[in-house]
Amino acid sequence: MMWGWSGWSWWGWLAMTVVMLAFGGLVIWALVAIVRGFDRPRRPEEPQRRTPEQILAERFAAGEIDEEEYQRRRKVLSSSAP
DSSP states (O other), X not given: OOOTTTTOOHXXXXXXXXXXXXXXXXXXXXXXXXXXXXXXXXXXXXXXXXXXXXXXHHXXXXXXXXXXXXXXXXHHHHHHOO
């Protein structure tokens, strides 16, 4: 019959405990990564806010306003800028 620590010293038991905890953490991390997916970003990026000048230029490029209207509105935007 074998009783006691079976010849292991305290550091052997400590090392075994640390390795088992690390292995358990690795298994949990792998399961979470599989469920979430590896390529999914952690935090969604906020969309870039467009400036009024960019919106005006896009409207002009799309043909919603003509050049005269574009120049007039651009002048108003530039004069109201601080």
